[in-house]
Amino acid sequence: MVAAGVLIASLRVNPYLYFAGYVIFQYIVIATAWNILGGYAGYVNFGTPAFFALGAYTAVFLIQSIRAPLPVLILAGGLVSALLGLGIGYLTLRLRGVFFSIATLALSIVLQTMIINWDYVGGSRGLSVIRPSSPPFGSYVTFLFTVMVFLAVVAVTAARFIERSWIGRGLAALRDNEEAAECMGVPTLRLKLFATTISGFLLGVAGAPFPYYVTFVEPNSAFNLDYAVNALAMPMIGGTTSWIGPVIGAVLLGSAQQLATVTISSEMNLFIVGVVLVAFVVLAPEGILGLVRRLRAR
Amino acid sequence: MFAWDLLANAVVAGLLLGGFYAAVSLGVSIIFGLLDIANIAQPAFLILGSYAAYVMNSTFGLDPILTGLLFTPVFYLLGAAVYRVYYGSFERRGEESLRGLVFFFGLLFIIEVSLSLKFGVDYRLVQAGYIGKSIEFAGVGIAYRLLVPCLVGLAMTLALHLFLGRTFYGRAIMAVSQDRLALRLMGANPVKIKTVAFGIGIAAASLAGALLVTITPVIPSSDRDYIGRMFAITVLGGMGSIGGTLVAAVILGVIESLMATFYGPSWSLAVSFGILLVALAVRPAGLFGR
Numbered sequence: 001m002v003a004a005g006v007l008i009a010s011l012r013v014n015p016y017l018y019f020a021g022y023v024i025f026q027y028i029v030i031a032t033a034w035n036i037l038g039g040y041a042g043y044v045n046f047g048t049p050a051f052f053a054l055g056a057y058t059a060v061f062l063i064q065s066i067r068a069p070l071p072v073l074i075l076a077g078g079l080v081s082a083l084l085g086l087g088i089g090y091l092t093l094r095l096r097g098v099f100f101s102i103a104t105l106a107l108s109i110v111l112q113t114m115i116i117n118w119d120y121v122g123g124s125r126g127l128s129v130i131r132p133s134s135p136p137f138g139s140y141v142t143f144l145f146t147v148m149v150f151l152a153v154v155a156v157t158a159a160r161f162i163e164r165s166w167i168g169r170g171l172a173a174l175r176d177n178e179e180a181a182e183c184m185g186v187p188t189l190r191l192k193l194f195a196t197t198i199s200g201f202l203l204g205v206a207g208a209p210f211p212y213y214v215t216f217v218e219p220n221s222a223f224n225l226d227y228a229v230n231a232l233a234m235p236m237i238g239g240t241t242s243w244i245g246p247v248i249g250a251v252l253l254g255s256a257q258q259l260a261t262v263t264i265s266s267e268m269n270l271f272i273v274g275v276v277l278v279a280f281v282v283l284a285p286e287g288i289l290g291l292v293r294r295l296r297a298r
Numbered sequence: 299m300f301a302w303d304l305l306a307n308a309v310v311a312g313l314l315l316g317g318f319y320a321a322v323s324l325g326v327s328i329i330f331g332l333l334d335i336a337n338i339a340q341p342a343f344l345i346l347g348s349y350a351a352y353v354m355n356s357t358f359g360l361d362p363i364l365t366g367l368l369f370t371p372v373f374y375l376l377g378a379a380v381y382r383v384y385y386g387s388f389e390r391r392g393e394e395s396l397r398g399l400v401f402f403f404g405l406l407f408i409i410e411v412s413l414s415l416k417f418g419v420d421y422r423l424v425q426a427g428y429i430g431k432s433i434e435f436a437g438v439g440i441a442y443r444l445l446v447p448c449l450v451g452l453a454m455t456l457a458l459h460l461f462l463g464r465t466f467y468g469r470a471i472m473a474v475s476q477d478r479l480a481l482r483l484m485g486a487n488p489v490k491i492k493t494v495a496f497g498i499g500i501a502a503a504s505l506a507g508a509l510l511v512t513i514t515p516v517i518p519s520s521d522r523d524y525i526g527r528m529f530a531i532t533v534l535g536g537m538g539s540i541g542g543t544l545v546a547a548v549i550l551g552v553i554e555s556l557m558a559t560f561y562g563p564s565w566s567l568a569v570s571f572g573i574l575l576v577a578l579a580v581r582p583a584g585l586f587g588r
Contacts, residue, residue: 044399046338095578098336101399102529103578105338106571109526113568124564225522229407232400267414274407281401282387 018145022213024254025148026206030227031234031246032155033202038232039240040168041195042175043092047104048231050111051081051200053222055207060121060217063129070132070147070209077208078201085200089193096178105228112223126218129211144213155202160243162198171195226270230257233277239289248288303437308559309552310438316551317448318513320455320544321506322524323531325499328458330529331538332475333492333499335384338402340528341521342409343500347373347507348422348516349413355424362424363450366508370501377500378493380405385489406521413518421515429512447509452544454502459540461498471495475538523567530574 030048037043055077062068062076088104095103116124135143162168170191173181182188211217230253238249253273260269284291322344329337350369351362360368388398428442462468470491473481481488510516531550535542550570558566 042396044396046403091579097396098399099578101336102338103575106526106530106574106578109522109571110568110575113565113571116564229403232403236400267411270407271411271415274404274411277404278401278408281397281404282383285397 015139015141018141020258022141022145022148023258024251025145025152026210027230027234027250027254028152028247029148029155029202029206030231031238031250032152032159032243033199033206034231035235035240035243035246036159036162036202037195037199039235039245040163040171040175041192043192043195044101044232045088045104045199046101046228046232047088047108048203049223049225049227050104050108051084051203052207052210052227053115053219054081054084054111055204056210056217056222057115057121058204059208059211060127060129063211064120064127070212074147074151074205074208078205081204081207082197082201085196085198085203086193088200089196092192092196093189108223108228112219115219115223122217122219124219126216128216129214131212131215140212144209147209151205155205156243156247158198158202159246163243167191167194226273229270229273229277230254233273235287236277237280237287239287241286242289245287245289252288304559305556306438308555310440311444312552312555313548314440314444314448314551315555316544316548317451318444318506318509319451319527319531319547319551321447321451321502321509323528323535323543323547324454324458324540325501325503325506326528326532327535327538327540327543328471328495328502329499331532331535331543332471333495334475335381335496336399336402337496337499338399338525339380339405339409340499340503341524342406343373343377343503344507344510344524345413345516345518345521346409347504348511348520349417349507350504351508351511352422352424352516355426359425361426362508362512363426363446363505366505369508370505373504374497374501376497378497380500381493381496385492410518410521417518419517419519421517422511423515424511426512443513447512450509451506451547454505455540455544458498458502462540467491467494526567526571526574530570530577533574534577 030052033051034045034048037045058077058080059073062073068076084107088100088107091103092100115121121127131140137143138146162171170181170186170188173184173186174188174191178188207222210222214221234249234253235246236249237253238247239245253276256272256276257269260266260272280287286293325343326337326340329335329340347366347369350372351365354360354365354368355362384398384401388401428446430443432439432441432443434440460468462472470481470486471494473486474488474491474495481491510520527550531543531546532538534549535544535546550573553573554566554569557569
């Protein structure tokens with residue numbers, strides 16, 4: 001990883017590209033994590049911001065208290081979010097479909113209120129985070145970019161592994177018909193808990209480097225509902241049934257948004273996400289992967 | 299010493315707020331409770347109604363609540379159109395749950411962002427004769443700004459209750475929520491009835507939006523504050539019971555008002571979502587569920 005980082009840092013390109021690239025790779029992690037639960041298991045999670053921000057705020061807490069190094073922050077952020085994931089996994093025992101989705105949305109707002117009222121991590125005013133003085137290589141943004149690329153590779157590899165193992169087949173079975181799957185002996189609860197936990201872990205991991213990236217953390221940016229809409233728009237656009245779908249969606253939509261932010265306005269990019277999402281879900285419900293498959297079949 | 303007058307004021311404000319919350323939630327009670335369509339975009343139509351009232355108020359000086367009433371046919375047609383798209387794209391294909399949810403979520407964002415592109419993110423408010431005035435009653439202040447929306451909310455609740463129980467279309471809507479096949483066998487067209495119901499739900503939301511902008515200034519992202527409230531009230535009220543919606547709305551209004559008075563307003567939002575989470579986890583059928 002260090003070698004790759006040194007290589008990336010030695011490329012003489014516009015530093016802004018790393019800054020924008022970080023966001024795109026962050027979205028690859030988020031979209032992939034969302035898809036493990038949403039795409040494979042069919043449980044739509046609107047609470048992505050809760051998990052992302054929990055990762056970010058775990059990191060803030062550890063920076064504030066013991067100035068922990070970045071790998072520790074990432075691991076801790078992931079674990080705390082994984083615990084929350086396990087919690088909502090048990091929620092699926094009682095809540096299915098729409099009710100589960102609404103509950104996750106509620107969870108996100110409740111958590112945001114708690115953070116707003118917790119002054120140690122900045123409360124509603126936010127908190128400035130000072131980056132460590134010397135990164136292992138390159139500038140700090142280059143370093144963070146490399147870390148995020150690494151995390152994206154880990155997330156996508158994990159998703160690909162899950163998809164192709166018996167776990168993925170079990171999740172697909174419960175997505176199509178939970179009762180039938182249970183009757184056939186698929187351990188649905190254990191599979192759902194696994195999916196929510198791993199999805200939560202990866203979302204937390206994506207959020208943990210966030211404080212160092214923005215250097216100023218406040219609840220509105222960490223709990224931004226944009227993460228919720230992007231997390232589900234990207235897999236929906238790419239295609240939810242395969243690990244490559246979220247990656248395609250994240251790269252396309254992520255780059256489009258970065259471009260729109262620079263050239264038009266940051267509000268315009270959300271507009272684009274909304275329109276593209278609705279257009280895809282109405283016209284091409286299987287996403288880009290589905291379109292490609294249909295073209296091939298001809 | 300315990301501040302009794304503070305408590306009395308908070309309870310009265312909460313009761314008034316409850317009447318308004320009932321107006322906000324009626325649309326969800328119909329669309330989600332009766333039709334079983336998870337229209338997450340409902341709060342966006344609420345804010346759209348607020349902005350309609352704001353525009354008419356600032357350009358023509360029209361009363362916001364009157365504007366809200368005048369605009370209900372427009373929103374009814376808008377709602378009917380949205381339902382047609384939803385039906386054609388999802389319900390007919392039997393893919394309503396997952397993709398339909400995403401569709402409405404996208405719609406929520408499109409409306410919200412369109413509003414902020416058009417009007418910016420400044421707070422917008424309306425002018426009317428009764429805003430800012432209040433009456434005192436035994437040491438408890440009642441602001442007209444809250445009283446008027448509460449009364450309109452109660453009127454809306456009563457009107458919908460009568461509509462659903464007494465008229466042909468109202469009864470058909472109740473029937474479509476219970477047994478679609480039986481309705482079809484009786485010679486009625488469920489899609490047409492659901493279109494009517496969806497339109498009424500959206501129109502109710504837009505009128506509630508006019509009430510909202512009377513109570514407090516709005517920004518395009520105000521809709522997010524109401525997602526939790528609407529669904530909490532609907533679930534707590536027993537999914538589609540109009541009377542239950544009113545009771546749940548008043549309960550939520552009082553609790554929120556007490557929280558805001560004694561612990562600070564930053565907690566009041568968490569209350570509705572907290573109640574929603576508990577209600578969903580413990581008793582999804584609500585207080586008055588069948």
